[in-house]
Amino acid sequence: GKVVLIDFWATWCGPCRMTIPHVEAIYEKYKDKGVVVIGINLDEGDVKNVQQFIQAQGMNYLVVRDPNSQVAGLYGVNSIPRFFLIDKNGRIAKMFVGYDPNMEDVLSKEIDALLKE
Structure with missing residues (x-):
């Protein structure tokens, strides 16, 4: 198993843009x-706009689209940005909501701990 960071976001969401x-x-x-880092994009509408946004932002991690929020619904996401850290056994270890200027440090500490498990 791998440690996975899932990021639910949309192009129209200001705080989401700040987290990228x-x-x-x-x-x-x-x-x-x-x-593994996976961005789950919740934009409805044109795929091209999302692809252009991803390129413009220099996002090199995997981004998948969830325009009908089916995956978001499974995770109970009702606001974005929302992050889930999944442990090596596939369980949700942590959830974070919103933008935090210190999120890199916070996520690094959590990920380092999960990698040691």
Whole structure:
């Protein structure tokens, strides 16, 4: 099993946009250490707009679309940005809501702890 960071976001969400550089930094820091980062985009509408946004933001981690919020519904997401850290056994270890300027440090500590398990 791998440690997974899931980020629910949308292009129209200001706080989501603010988290992207932090999520990208986590991806770059842990991509070779067995951590998977998945962005789940909740935009409805044109795929091209989302693809252009991803390229413009320099998002190198995996982004999948959930335009009908089916996956978001399974995770009980009713506000974004929302992050889930999944442990090596596939269980939700932590959940974070909203933008935190210190999120990189907070996530790094949590991920480091999960990698030691």
